[in-house]
Amino acid sequence: MECMEAIKGRRSIRKFKDRAVGKELIEELLHAAQMAPSAGNLHARDFVVVTDKATKQMLTKAALGQAFIEQAPVVIVFVANTERSSRIYKSRGELYAVQDATASVQNLLLAAHANGLATCWVGAFDESAVCEILGLPKKTRPIAIIPVGYADEAPTAPRRMALDKVVHRETW
Template identity: 55%
Template sequence: MTECLDAIYQRRSVRKFTSDPVDRQIVEKLIQDAQMAPSAGNLQARDFIVVTNTAVKKKLKEAALDQKFLVQAPVIIVFCANTPRSSRIYSGRGELYSIQDASISAMVMTLAAHDMGLATCWVGAFNDADISEILMIPHNIRPVCMLALGYPADTPDTPDRIDASKLIHWQSW
């Protein structure tokens, strides 16, 4: 396997982290890596909010169905869809594009983090309005997902996948 495929197959969602902090430079490098993800028209309609403050992490946890690992994670990165940046060119389609721009950068970051010996867990279960209020996100910017980030304290098994042959529709649905 290539190193890229190896990362794709070995990456797991990790929900237990060591107490080791993640250096600011590493977070900045990961965001630079995430920025290499594709984006519609290369408009990069995404912004990243980095949270390390424990009090704020507690609030995010409460806005995310009380998922406790969010407080244990040294860093939470909130991926935001910057719809105005995309809609300037793509009008109504910009909303969907900005959500895709943010999501795909989060996916790239999961792999980059894995490559650096870090672990992530994607968190999508949260109350958008609460997250926006806690982080003072402008009304036209949408929090799409969060990544809990830290050094892994667990090596989860690979959850089963639906056999791809059951999901493929050749030529049409």
């Protein structure tokens, strides 16, 4: 799929088919995530791949009951790894780790769409609950929960703000 086609065609999907996703496809998506830029090429991000039903149910609960999370066959939690980044970048490393992780989320969303898969970026969740469920170490922070599966809906594209409302030329 051509890049602009993938960017324009990707949608947040909140209804998944009861259909498994092959391990090779998930590996392909994880490679795409890892190809995203990172500050100093330090890759200050980690990916927790969850297929266990009980863990997915706990993640759903931590994410305010957004039930489509547990309906997806695979859920990938993106984690900012401040430990890896702040060794070099000190306090600035906190921001870089979040940026490294979010860049990799977007790569994965696009790669998933290009491979016929559906995703939804979930950011509304109880951080400390997700840390506990996944046993995340200190100096890490979960930044997105991404259910991955086959779409069972085809929503139309939500409107975007007009560019002239958000683009500033030369100065604000």
